[in-house]
Amino acid sequence: MTILSYQKALGRALGDEMTRDENVYVLGEDVRVGVSNVTAGLLGRFGPDRVIDTPLSEQAFTSFATGTALMGMRPVVEFQIPSLLFLTFEQIANQAHKFSLMTGGQARVPVTFLVPGSGSRLGWAGQHSDHPYSLFAHVGVKTVVPATPADAYGLLASAIRDDDPVVVFAPAGALGQRADVDLAALSPVPLGVGRVARPGTDVTVVAVGHHVTDALAVADDLRDEVSVEVFDPRTVYPFDWAGLAASLERTGRLVVIDDSNRSCGLGAEVLATAAEEMRLVTPPRRVTRPDGAVLPFAEALDRALQPSRAQLTTTIQAVMKAP
Amino acid sequence: MTILSYQKALGRALGDEMTRDENVYVLGEDVRVGVSNVTAGLLGRFGPDRVIDTPLSEQAFTSFATGTALMGMRPVVEFQIPSLLFLTFEQIANQAHKFSLMTGGQARVPVTFLVPGSGSRLGWAGQHSDHPYSLFAHVGVKTVVPATPADAYGLLASAIRDDDPVVVFAPAGALGQRADVDLAALSPVPLGVGRVARPGTDVTVVAVGHHVTDALAVADDLRDEVSVEVFDPRTVYPFDWAGLAASLERTGRLVVIDDSNRSCGLGAEVLATAAEEMRLVTPPRRVTRPDGAVLPFAEALDRALQPSRAQLTTTIQAVMKAP
């Protein structure tokens, strides 16, 4: 077994997919030097034709990638900061996402958008700390938020192989993750399939991205009081509803910890669908960022607007106390 | 009393606010000729300095408006099509929305973004039929979706007077609305305050924008089987939670009809918050667009992806039958 970091897992998936399929290529800012670390070493292995540095023209290079995808290539577009997804929202949600339906199935746009370091990096302030995966779940662009090195590898590989646009969020809070893995066993993780990160019987905690680690820690702390099942959806759109329903059949109680703004975030969708269709014996609860959150610069304020283990703990306890 | 159309109500609010406050001005594409009709006649009344035609540079004129707002003006930016909000998402969600917090309260950005004709116009196809108000509810930009001529007047007036950015969606499906109103009585409608459009005791139907009319019609059709309360939030962010809670105290049953994509849409937020905090005697239900909807061109397909009265009727009946 080998110790693999989350960041290296992403780079490994990229390298493996580029080796497997010569139509896969990477473009983005400073990808040759590999400022984000994810693309480090790729230039040497695959050359400048497949590892392309772009000027600060996100909108054009996003649609440029779409154009290459229409011709059969499989671009991986790296964005240095999450808010660049706001800047390119038209190109992703209104162009890449809509091509297949609007052309009546003539076109496919197999492009992957990768954000290594989404959410708060602490001290990067208002415009560099967003976690907008729920925006893509709303418009319907496939979106994954891996929590572990193995899933970072497997979900990025699947995103690249998928025939639709896929956005890959690698939370800054997860980049440091390391795991002991069998490199030979690394393989694509299917989109839309969650996993039970810890089985339990009293309450299901749906945790997204870096919060899976928090949920596991809290579950462990509470093990003498309550049996917590931790469900990691891995893909936030399309969501693994069957997996969640199965978990709620067991527990009947639901808490979501989600680093999105509260209103219309992924947590809202999980609660709404569970309330409509699944077994709930007590009211479900969310632990999220506040409505309309803009992360302030000062460290304590930045942290104060992110979901915390303490909030998750008290919320689980409240749900267990509920009649 | 006078018959006032929804479109004329918007134009009237603009004219009244421009008269009341000389810092209010309009900019957008073809606003002088008044292609959207909303700005018709304003050029003659207020002149070219306050009714400004822009080139097709939505991103720049959006932030240009923000710059003027920083200096104390109150711009009203008209967008010809809803997807221009995708194109300017960075300028609205990442700049205008964040200025106040990021500057520690030094800056305020009183800008209004107006989309006359949001949602499907039938036959305008994939890129002209979006209804993305939930995106703004998620990032936390104040957002209103008036259902009636009086509310179109009152909410646009309040949006212009508000010290934060506000997006005003005027659904294409509502533009034709006409009502008999006392022009003298037209006045601002406070943001964040919903209204009970029809009182009832069995089930609360939260209907947004043009669907308020649908909900009232369905409620009327069903009057012999079920007493439907129709709640029109008017503002989708911030939402009138107290108003909804009061309604659910009466009915205990909830159905939302919402022209957003299903996943992470406003309907999800309403169900989630109700499930967390409010009285529900049966599982709540949504009538929305499908996940990731892109409206196809052909009329029957376009209609098929929009929430319908038939869907609302059967959903209400299902909720009433639920144990």
Add this chain to the structure above:
Amino acid sequence: MTGSPAVAADPAALYRVVRLIRRFEERAIDLVRSGEIVGGIHPYIGQEAIAAGVCAALRPEDLITSTHRGHGHVLAKGADPARMMAELTGRSTGLNRGRGGSMHAADLSLGVLGANGIVGAGGAIAAGAAWAASRLGGDGPARVAVSFFGDGAVNQGVLLEAFNLAALWRVPVVFVCENNGYATTLTVADAVAGGVCDRATAFGIPAVSVDGMDPQTVLAAAAPLVEAARAGLGPQFLECHTYRFDAHHTWEHKARPRYRSEADVAEGRSRDPLDIQGARLSDADRLVIDNEVERVIADAVAFALGSPRPSPVDALEFLYASGFRPRPGVS
């Protein structure tokens, strides 16, 4: 055969394309009036010389991206008028199976990457497609992409960004600006600081400005630019001065907004690409073509109106290329 180099030199072939587009648009307007086309169209009438001339300079394997005013481009690149008309009338037999309509008509088999409802959006897509196509083509001759857009588009940031990428990476793309003097109601003078060609030359892209009312002039200007791009000299820019004879959108036929003076319209319509190219043929030859085009258009309308409409139960078909079926809006 439209769009193949064979016909490029042939005045009759150019006339036929202009005539085909003109009659297609006139009939389409009728169908808007009669309600068979829902949502209206942006008529290309008056601008036919550009699509005809530019596409005559292309090879079948070359690519184009089009605009909201795209019928002319799609037809000139060789699309079947019948399937195009079926698309505008929302039929399953349409180019896009009735999913796209006027603003999204596409035929990828002909290299037509689609009309686009967002002004300026096609440029970056065309650049990417040309870059990829040439790369995938290996040592073969480069496949050139033409991106058509209007004068309004040169004020769109993403298009200017695309100029930069195309120039930096020497992409075989030709940017064709159809300058008809207006973006809806706004004049070029009120919208474009500096000149239209300056927007391209600023990026080191060679730019040419020509009379866009004469198909042969357009072809003569476009051919060397297309071949320069094909030869690896990087992107090229062509501005065609033209005039929109009809409404910005058929919605104007009812609303009648006032923004062009009688004089402006009369002056603009005084030079008609149909007459300019028609004058190069004998009346007899012209009549033969006109009659043939009438049959093609009549057949196209008959085909369209006789075709089935897609079923609402399939409304979500094609949403995901992978075949994934999303949740419906009501469960």
Add this chain to the structure above:
Amino acid sequence: MTGSPAVAADPAALYRVVRLIRRFEERAIDLVRSGEIVGGIHPYIGQEAIAAGVCAALRPEDLITSTHRGHGHVLAKGADPARMMAELTGRSTGLNRGRGGSMHAADLSLGVLGANGIVGAGGAIAAGAAWAASRLGGDGPARVAVSFFGDGAVNQGVLLEAFNLAALWRVPVVFVCENNGYATTLTVADAVAGGVCDRATAFGIPAVSVDGMDPQTVLAAAAPLVEAARAGLGPQFLECHTYRFDAHHTWEHKARPRYRSEADVAEGRSRDPLDIQGARLSDADRLVIDNEVERVIADAVAFALGSPRPSPVDALEFLYASGFRPRPGVS
């Protein structure tokens, strides 16, 4: 007094600003290393002549928008170094009450509309602010806005769109491009097709390119452009050739990515604005200023580190100017 015309002509005043920025940045880097500044900074070291020279050409009521590398601009426009340092260290006494940090430092009372974390975003904001300020000012002299940005920003669509609006509407804005040769690791040659000034002249905006290492050269170039804008001649463009002496971001101090050769760095650092301007003063005068600046910086650090941190319970304060308090993330 910095930023007022009075000091504009004075070599000592220019030197003081350069020195102030240099020492501020050096101390800020220390505080990044010591962990007092979280998130790191984009050091302005080497580029001080631009902020000093341009802001010396401005009046107190004039406006600026800045960038991710904004400390120099904010200080040169007259911000209090103590409140600036307090901002970088996340204190309640900071310019933004600790809410903005390095990339969003602003002082609206001085016309500093803010650093900006998004490259190219400031241009349109500056244009709007200048347009509004002059309009609200009535018959008084126009208030000019300067928008600072780097060479990477000229590839951003929104900035190019802003050039167009400013030119069309003759807005009193001066666009200042700090060309330091790199956008993070990408060279200007690999990023900018055509020349930087061509991006402005394409829109009919007069553009001047100068040595950005000499404060007096920058001031001499900026002053007439600022006054031209003020006089109603519309937007102006100034390219300043400079070099970033330190890291793109202090993150590099650990990561040490390789993208500039030793030779390139040596060459770039060979001309230092501090020496260039310092050489114009007597050693005695220079020493007086240096000592005074040391005191200012020492006081600034002391003030910052001695200031209270904002309380987490107020994390949502200022989110809405209207005072609306949003729902928390957990109920």
